[in-house]
Amino acid sequence: MSAEPKDGNPTSDAHYDHPHSRRGFFTDTSICIGCKACEVACKEWNRNPADGDYSILGSSYDNTGALGADTWRHVAFIEQDSQRIEQARESGRKLVSLGMPQVGAPASGSSVASGTGSAGGGCGSGGCGSASSSDSGPTPEFRWLMSSDVCKHCTNAGCLDVCPTGALFRTEYGTVVVQDDICNGCGTCVAGCPFGVIERREDGLVDTPASREMPDTVRKPQDGVAQKCTLCYDRLKDDETPACAKTCPTTSIKYGQREDLLATAQQRVAQLHEQGMTEARLYGANPNDGVGGTGSIFLLLDEPEVYGLPPDPRVPTADLAHTFKRAGVAMAGMALATAAAFVAGGRR
Amino acid sequence: MVPDAQVEPYTSYYGRPVVKAPPWKKEIATYLFLGGVAGGSALLALGAQLTDRPILRRNARLAAMLGSAVGSTALIADLGRPERFLHMLRTIKPTSPMSLGSWVLVTFSTCAGVAAVSEVDRWTGSRLPLGPLRCVLRAVEPWSGVGAGLFGAPLAGYTAVLLSDTAMPTWNAAREDLPFVFVSSASLASGGLAMITTPVDEALPARLLALAGVAGDVVAQKVMESRMDPVAAEPLHQGTPGVLLKWTERLLLVGGLGTLVGGGNRAVAAVSGVALLGASACTRFGVFYAGLNSARDPRYTIEPQRRRLEARRAAGQTGDSITTVG
Ligand code: SF4
Ligand code: SF4
Ligand code: SF4
Numbered sequence: 001m002s003a004e005p006k007d008g009n010p011t012s013d014a015h016y017d018h019p020h021s022r023r024g025f026f027t028d029t030s031i032c033i034g035c036k037a038c039e040v041a042c043k044e045w046n047r048n049p050a051d052g053d054y055s056i057l058g059s060s061y062d063n064t065g066a067l068g069a070d071t072w073r074h075v076a077f078i079e080q081d082s083q084r085i086e087q088a089r090e091s092g093r094k095l096v097s098l099g100m101p102q103v104g105a106p107a108s109g110s111s112v113a114s115g116t117g118s119a120g121g122g123c124g125s126g127g128c129g130s131a132s133s134s135d136s137g138p139t140p141e142f143r144w145l146m147s148s149d150v151c152k153h154c155t156n157a158g159c160l161d162v163c164p165t166g167a168l169f170r171t172e173y174g175t176v177v178v179q180d181d182i183c184n185g186c187g188t189c190v191a192g193c194p195f196g197v198i199e200r201r202e203d204g205l206v207d208t209p210a211s212r213e214m215p216d217t218v219r220k221p222q223d224g225v226a227q228k229c230t231l232c233y234d235r236l237k238d239d240e241t242p243a244c245a246k247t248c249p250t251t252s253i254k255y256g257q258r259e260d261l262l263a264t265a266q267q268r269v270a271q272l273h274e275q276g277m278t279e280a281r282l283y284g285a286n287p288n289d290g291v292g293g294t295g296s297i298f299l300l301l302d303e304p305e306v307y308g309l310p311p312d313p314r315v316p317t318a319d320l321a322h323t324f325k326r327a328g329v330a331m332a333g334m335a336l337a338t339a340a341a342f343v344a345g346g347r348r
Numbered sequence: 349m350v351p352d353a354q355v356e357p358y359t360s361y362y363g364r365p366v367v368k369a370p371p372w373k374k375e376i377a378t379y380l381f382l383g384g385v386a387g388g389s390a391l392l393a394l395g396a397q398l399t400d401r402p403i404l405r406r407n408a409r410l411a412a413m414l415g416s417a418v419g420s421t422a423l424i425a426d427l428g429r430p431e432r433f434l435h436m437l438r439t440i441k442p443t444s445p446m447s448l449g450s451w452v453l454v455t456f457s458t459c460a461g462v463a464a465v466s467e468v469d470r471w472t473g474s475r476l477p478l479g480p481l482r483c484v485l486r487a488v489e490p491w492s493g494v495g496a497g498l499f500g501a502p503l504a505g506y507t508a509v510l511l512s513d514t515a516m517p518t519w520n521a522a523r524e525d526l527p528f529v530f531v532s533s534a535s536l537a538s539g540g541l542a543m544i545t546t547p548v549d550e551a552l553p554a555r556l557l558a559l560a561g562v563a564g565d566v567v568a569q570k571v572m573e574s575r576m577d578p579v580a581a582e583p584l585h586q587g588t589p590g591v592l593l594k595w596t597e598r599l600l601l602v603g604g605l606g607t608l609v610g611g612g613n614r615a616v617a618a619v620s621g622v623a624l625l626g627a628s629a630c631t632r633f634g635v636f637y638a639g640l641n642s643a644r645d646p647r648y649t650i651e652p653q654r655r656r657l658e659a660r661r662a663a664g665q666t667g668d669s670i671t672t673v674g
Contacts, residue, residue: 059362066364095673098666158515164447165435184435185428188446191370191514200371200428224428266674282672289670304671305650308361312653313670316513316520317443323523327509330527331501334535341556342395
């Protein structure tokens, strides 16, 4: 029942006897430029159907909306004025003063597939970081926050725990994948995910508006089954970088072994704080959080809910044993009440 | 009680949901209701079997069989791939209430089905074309009755665990007490049905069970709400779920009083039974849609989470936040 894996690698929980390192993402939103190449690369590689009706959503440059069955990468856009930026910095400073776990910047030299991001102040969504080491840099008048969201590949994954068919499974890379020939579309995983990632696909055929020629193998219906990011399981098998990370032009999406990514992330957040960007914080790096840490770590520049992420997610199965106990008492009560009714009603 | 914490005005991403509601439709709510009626009826049938009440036994067994059969059909119809419903039985998975529940439902339906077929055969004067199977059927009949009875309460109550074990704010926040609401609702619904189908002189235990269910339901719903995060409880009072749960209260009052005062009169008992069935349906549909609605507005996800996070921080517990610096 979602016990904390001892070594932080969920594959040992899944009883793999051939240890692979846990893979994941570090998405550094401070250098994301919002090009959506990841969204496109993911759609292309996985042949995912179009989502929505191409309408303008009125949410800055985000016309995708949200993650879903057909959208496994989603770039969020948030526009902020200097007041909001100052609030974000303040909330970041508060995190530091609260004594949030701080591991400090480890020595560099970790190997990460897409490199370790831009050294020095990134000129991405955080604005151009000034190199000053003062406590707070000058507050820009305006900024865009851009963040490429994806399945978190949780250590304790709600979707996987509640799946009744075993369609969702833990791969040897520590990721969470749906087997679409097993899933019967019951939809339980959709409710079980604390991040609103996985969804049941209703329209299963790849069909582009231009009706491009597709090989028959591509036109396989996958409607009615749950779908989400596979962390490019097929590419990992061939020792390839996932399509979204491979295509990311700024290295905002970094793919690699999770421990290396964690080190890179910690280094980067320390660097940004040094530059006065106290709004920088990590999301998913803590193995003691409600989902046991995530395989996809994010560096955010404001509170999680600003990006549409839950501020305190908790895998529902963490409370399951207790809920079952309560239900056991309730069921026993019902049986006893019936017995009492017949005793009181007497024999005929 | 957690200490009151300062929660900053809530922000969200363009008001879009944080969690996704499952693609469940009215079929699932119907199943919640029918599963409860079936489970309670099997318990009544077992009691009737042991205390020699043949009419109550027959009617309750038929109700258990029909309830579970129609309920299962509704469940299958709601799947994205109905033809793969047997995949539910690929594995037994303790972390998945849906998996355990499927096994409970299959076992229950099998037992209830066997008992009900035997009843029908006896009712029609042994006219079913059963041949030599008839003696086998008669021999296993009492045991199927016992089996269905044993799985009756689990069938009526597991759906509460199924709903609570999700990230849907209202269902999840109700996890302490939802099982008590659901088994009470099942008790009063199955009692109510027996009051409609069965003459009063055999139906006294059904009336008593219904009354116990009414008392349990009223108390459990109050306790449940008092223990929920106030924001996560809001969807129970808004829109359609709010109307439905108001009707639950009214119908419980009518059905409960009717049973208590006039349960010895066949007509009054039947009318009260209808009211009780209605109350149970309103509870199940109300709770079901409140949970779906709670997923659609990010406020129900974000505010309670913020509150508990700030409360932990205020209490000096900072090691378990998903947001860290470094
Ligand atoms: S983010 Fe949701 S879909 Fe992804 S692994 Fe975690 S629970 Fe499953
Ligand atoms: S929809 Fe598919 S993957 Fe999701 S819980 Fe049901 S069977 Fe498992
Ligand atoms: S890892 Fe693969 S499946 Fe997942 S978002 Fe990236 S491209 Fe899509």
